[in-house]
Amino acid sequence: MTDTLCPVSLTQDLVRCPSITPEEGGALQLLQSVLEGAGFTCIRVDRNGTPNLFARWGARGHPRSLGFNGHTDVVPLGNPDDWTRAPFGGESDAGRIWGRGACDMKSGVAAFVAAAVDFVRTTPPDGAVILTITGDEEGPSQDGTVALLDWMAPRGEAMSACIVGEPTCPNTMGEMIKIGRRGSMTAHVVARGRQGHAAYPHKAANPLPVLVHYLDRLARHDLDRGTDHFDPSTLALTTIDVGNPASNVIPAQGRATLNIRFNDLHTSASLSDWLRDVARDVCAGTDVTLDLEFHISGESFLTPPGPLSDLVAQAVTDECGVVPVLSTSGGTSDARFIKDHCPVVEFGLVGTSLHQVDEYAEIDQIHQLKAVYGRILQAYFA
Incomplete structure (x- = not known):
């Protein structure tokens, strides 16, 4: 029996990487090691000092290439003395993982990496799974996901659809999917x-x-x-x-x-x-x-409700037991760049603590998120 990759342990390891924009902090190195161990082809696509990672399992240019996008950089701590938990400790307590980036969005990255690794090990798909992970979402965002997409285009690397793992749920796990942004x-x-x-x-x-x-x-x-x-x-x-x-x-x-x-x-x-x-x-x-x-x-953009949002919504409902709202609320995300490349929607954790002192992610929700992403992968390649 193949061991599964624990998204909670991976979240803790990522939180322990001090990756305040634009520092890589060891986060992408950690992910590259994990993904290469699962058979992914990994390439660092750094530009102007900004760290980025491209990873693909399967054939380049396959017409069915499901992508996941996320970031490992985090916002500054503010006053470190205001923290009651070690900001880069990745402590597990009270059903939560604590530390800067636990919510936004190292848990999201850990969940889709764990889901992708388990999926290709147990159910190798007829297609490709692509992960684009940047270290410049919280900063200027000029050399992060944009650089990855610029690098992909002339090399025939393409996603036919993409899920961004940003926190999307205001209060309850599964309540909201983002299908666009102002x-x-x-x-x-x-x-x-x-x-x-x-x-x-x-x-x-x-x-x-x-x-x-x-x-x-x-x-x-x-x-x-x-x-x-x-x-x-x-x-x-x-x-x-x-x-x-x-x-x-x-x-x-x-x-x-x-x-x-x-x-x-x-x-x-x-x-x-x-x-x-x-x-x-x-x-x-x-x-x-x-x-x-x-x-x-x-610019504002919309992925009209259709096959991609239906697939994601069904996976969320099946795993979380709620019917998600299709929303365009909130600020900007890197989906604003991906929408020019392929259809894109966003789904992730409850974002209650993002950018706050004593940031945290609920352990149960991290497991749920991995399960949702696993259902998405299974349904997409079915």
Whole structure:
């Protein structure tokens, strides 16, 4: 009888790797050793100092190539003194594995690695199983999953469908699958005027009233009321900065930053045009200019409900005993890159503790997640 790979022990081993972005911390080396021992072909696809791992069992270019995607990098600890458990201890206690990355998302990686290893050992499929694991999801995300997909394309390496193992469940294991994500963009605004004495405002060009008027226009505007699969788009003002220490000086400039999470009624280009149009309108007739700079984290996308989401939902229901909601809520994930490569959905643990002090994952849920992924593999290659 073939021994099975324990996802809980693997989670603990991964948590003990101090892989704060962009440090590899030994996590990908550990996974490569495990996967090569199970017959996977493994290649490190590092780019610009970012560590990434590609692993494949089966023939390259097979038309049935199911992929899993995840990351081993973690966010910083914050104040280490606030932790009551060793952040990289991987301690098992009270039915939980404790440590940075236990929830987001070393347990998810451990679960799909364990499921894939057991599957190819016991039920070698007519097809390929591909794992793409990055060390740059919590960071800039420019040389992580993007680098893996860039490397795969000219080599004929392709996934025909992909599961991202990010935590997706708000409160109960199995309650939610992500079939898309809202887009995300940040706008940096600089209002430029002319400095002057507060007693002689007519001799200055105060940028602050124009900046405030601009931000008020944006904050009061309803971008939309949502769509069939998406919540309404949101605009949040995140900072307003002047840095003026003198109460009797009109400053020459003020700055602000805002973030927009948008659904499939918009694109980053259409929203950028709208922000510029409003800026021109509020600056008309003044001596103030508004300069805008944009950072696009990702466009909105949707994998329409269909064969892939049905297959994953059935596996979740069979294992967890609940019918999952198909959702597009939450922030961004690396699925925003994979959607240009193949159909993609996300399913993972309950994300209650992600990015928190004393982060943890429930041991029972880690076992459940491996079982769900195992059912997905069996059904996909049936």
